[in-house]
Amino acid sequence: MFALVDCNNFYASCERVFQPKLKNKPIVVLSNNDGCVIARSNEAKKLGIPMGAAAFEYKEIFEKENINVFSSNYALYGDMSSRVMELLSEFSPEIELYSIDEAFLKFEGFEKFFDLNEHGKKIQYRVTKGTGIPVSVGIANTKALSKVANKIAKKFPEKTESVYVINTEYKRIKALKWLPVADVWGIGYRHAQKLEKLGVKTAYDFTQLSEDWVKKNMSIVGLRLLKELQGIPCLDLEMPSDKKNIACTRSFDKNYSDFEVVKERVVTFAVTCAEKLRKQKSCANAIMVFIITNGHRKDLPQYARNYLLKLPFPTNSNIELAKFASYALRKIYKQGYAYKKAGVIVTDFTPQNVQQVNLFQNSNEKHKGLMEMMDNINKSIGRTKVKLASQDPDRTWKMRQEKLSPRYTTKISEAIKVKA
DNA sequence: TCTGGGGTCCTAGGACCC
DNA sequence: TCTGGGGTCCTAGGACCC
Secondary structure (H helix, E strand, O other): EEEEEEEEEEHHHHHHOOOOHOOOOOOEEOOOHHHHEEEHHHHHHHHHOOOOOEEHHHHHHHHHHHEEEEEEOOOHHHHHHHHHHHHHHHOOOOOOEEEEEEEEEEOOOOHHHHOHHHHHHHHHHHHHHHHOEEEEEEEEEOHHHHHHHHHHHHOOHHHHEEEEEEEEEEEEEHHHHOOOOOHHHOOOHHHHHHHHHHOEEEHHHHHHHHHHHHHHHHHHHHHHHHHHHHOOOOOOOOOOOOOEEEEEEEEEEEEOHHHHHHHHHHHHHHHHHHHHHOOOEEEEEEEEEEEEEEOOOOOOOOEEEEEEEEEEEEEEEEHHHHHHHHHHHHHHHHOOEEEEEEEEEEEEEEEEEOOOOOOOOOOOOOOHHHHHHHHHHHHHHHOOOOOOOOOOOOOOOOOOOOOOOOOOOOOOOOOOOOOO
């Protein structure tokens, strides 16, 4: 059996843990640069704030409805996530951390010894009590069905007490008939459109399709999903593995046209990629740089390009990746456009320690020690204390974060003070 | 004025090999 | 009339997730 444990409105709930007065009050959390809504409490959902709403368009509604607005605080959410996951690990040695706010637990043979519903309640109680984050638990014999069960637990918190188990054929069918096909895990916008046109309205309708049709139209991925929903397990827990791509991309606080400004950003993104590469002990063999103008500004000329550069040798050096990134940028940068966003993506990794030596050109050996030194300094006295000269030493780029909450759990000076 | 960021997997088709 | 057969690797694009 699989349990899917999902934190309710995770980012909003994190904020609420440290401001209990916000209980039952509407909360929204904004994306980077305070751009758009990426998380909502139930109360905010009820007020009709859609996911992805542009903050500036909803400003008046936020004020009128007394909605509590927060900038996203990833230091806080990341730390709260690890606390939740740690508690969940107590319940099964087999656990998959699926996302920042979700985990699959696998129970082998548990159903013989435990009442699964009771067990789900224990999990739910333990996490909520231990972290203040409310969670919902869905349990079934396949991952896809545990996702369905979780939706039910979330949708009917009173009736289910936030725990739902699908363990009979009757419950499986009832659940699938209730769930719209568009809300099935693994069926996105495109497939949902296609299916609905064919009269496939619910998850149950989907399970009645022929394997051939599903395979042909939705590939092997769709076929696995079909079986999973029919109660035949095809997906197991996935173990953590090294990343195959690493990206650093950002929207700017405003539009920039000056090459030097954009280059400084791109170099900094490349350095971030290099740091992430070193963390997993990989080197990249290719780097892609992209730039794009503001697509919302129909009145301005639009331009978007990317450039994929195959590297002459694998590297994870800040200096080398920065150099390659600015070379790639030069290839695509065009004067006269107002750029709003840029990014660097590194791909095609090889392990750091098994390097094939190139006959003509290789990564500078000296960089290895240098990077180690830079990482250590930045780790001990603060990120970005040591930079490349091509990164702006004076200007510190700041995201717009007007409603940022304190780092309650990761910065001692920002912890809550309790008076005796 | 202002609209996020970071990932994964699969498939078809082209290039190339013997 | 009639022009083989069987592979691999790579890449772009599409689909999905949170």
